[in-house]
Amino acid sequence: MLKEVYGNECSSRTQVYKWFKLFKEERETTEEDPHPGPPSTSKKEENIEEISKLIREDRRLSxxxxxxKTGIDKECVRQILHESFNMRKVCAEMMPKLLTPEQKESRMKICVDIPNNIDIS
Structure with a gap:
């Protein structure tokens, strides 16, 4: 089933059994088997760029x-946002964890102005 979904990027059954055996025996990989673990297919540079483009277009995307939209696993998308862009979810928008002083001031002004702009008649 994995071959149908991931095609050539899927690990072979033999390789998976080797990794399982190494994990079970708690051994590191050897020179004859240089692959330390499963391949990272979702954190490729083009996927990171695609997510960056989508976030810049619409920060409200979950x-x-x-x-x-990208066809990437949700956990990989979350890791890319968290690790590559240092972003976390605030309400319904993806935002950088640390705001600059100018951004903080701008958000404060907007929050103060909203009640003042509402016309209660």
């Missing part, structure tokens, strides 16, 4: 929405 992790699920990004995963559906």
């Amino acid at each position: 992790i699920r929405g990004l995963a559906e």
Whole structure:
């Protein structure tokens, strides 16, 4: 089933059994078997760029929405956002964890102005 979904990027059954055996025996890989673990297919540079482009277009996209648009696993999308862009979810927007002082001031002004702009008649 994995071959149908991932095609050539899927690990072979033999390789998976080798990794399982190494994990079970708690051994590191050897020179004859230089692959330390499963291949990282979802954190490729083109996937990171695609997610970056989508986030810049619409910060309200959820992790699920990004995963559906890109065809990448939700957990990989979350890891890319967290590790590559240092972003976390705030309400319904993906935002950088640390705001600059100018960004903080701008958000404060907007929050103060919203109640003042509402016309209650």
